[in-house]
Amino acid sequence: MNETANPVTAPATLDILQIQAILPHRYPFLLIDRVIELEGYRRAVGIKNVTINEPFFQGHFPGQPIMPGVLILEAMAQAAGVLVFSAMDEQAMKNQLYYYVGVDNARFKRPVVPGDQLELEVRLERQMRGIGKFTCVARVAGQTVAEATILCSVKAALE
Numbered sequence: 676m677n678e679t680a681n682p683v684t685a686p687a688t689l690d691i692l693q694i695q696a697i698l699p700h701r702y703p704f705l706l707i708d709r710v711i712e713l714e715g716y717r718r719a720v721g722i723k724n725v726t727i728n729e730p731f732f733q734g735h736f737p738g739q740p741i742m743p744g745v746l747i748l749e750a751m752a753q754a755a756g757v758l759v760f761s762a763m764d765e766q767a768m769k770n771q772l773y774y775y776v777g778v779d780n781a782r783f784k785r786p787v788v789p790g791d792q793l794e795l796e797v798r799l800e801r802q803m804r805g806i807g808k809f810t811c812v813a814r815v816a817g818q819t820v821a822e823a824t825i826l827c828s829v830k831a832a833l834e
Contacts, residue, residue, distance in 0.1 A: 687713055689757065697754060697760040699772065699832075701728045706750035707795065710757055712726035719758040721808045724751050727789040742787035747821045748778060751811040754795040756826050759807060770832045778808060784820050791815045797825075805829060 689697075689710035712720040714771050725742055732740040756773035763771075764771065787793055794814045806828045813821040 680794050689761065693834075694757060697768070699756055702755060704749075704809060705753070706746060707753050707757065710754075710761075713758070713761060716758065716762040716799060717760075718796070718798045719754050720794060721750070721754040721757060723793040723795065725787055725789055725791045725793055727767040729789070732789065740789055742791075743781050743797070744781070744821065747783070747787060748823055748825070749775075750793065750795050751755065751809070751813065751821075751823060752825055752827055754797045755799075755809045755811070755825060758797055758799060758809075759808065759827070759829065762834050771829050773830045774828050774830055775825065777825075781823040782821065784822075785815075785818070786831060787813075787815060788818055793820070800824075 686751055691708055695705070696712065700706070706723050707721040708724050709711055711722055712718070714781045727740065731743055731746065735741060735743050737746050759773060760768050793813065796812045796814070798810045799807055800810055805827055808828065809825050811823050811825055812819055
């Protein structure tokens with residue numbers, strides 16, 4: 676991002692180019708297409724358009740494609756990463772990665788299939804000793820498809 680962002684002035688939405696400026700993930704592992712709501716350092720809502728062209732559908736499952744639950748959890752973590760890194764300036768983000776450190780209470784309510792638009796809502800509950808705790812909900816057409824509490828930590832990238 677070209678401008679310095681902070682919790683007060685962060686943009687309310689992010690397009691794919693802005694997301695790529697924040698997250699190190701790339702195809703086929705970038706699982707957020709857009710951020711439609713960004714409330715400073717507290718809450719973000721991201722969108723993943725699920726298409727039959729996703730590489731994981733070749734094997735999960737042939738004839739009945741279902742998005743793997745672990746990838747829904749990964750998409751939640753990426754949304755949390757966007758929330759945290761969008762509140763930092765470029766220098767603070769440099770050489771930093773957002774690592775998953777835990778998942779609690781993950782529940783899957785219904786399958787996510789090609790054609791679904793996955794809405795990922797993450798809320799920062801607390802930040803202690805460099806670890807953020809997030810309440811996450813994934814929805815399709817307003818219905819909850821998955822939920823979890825995730826823990827992530829900002830660390831220097833491995834060299």
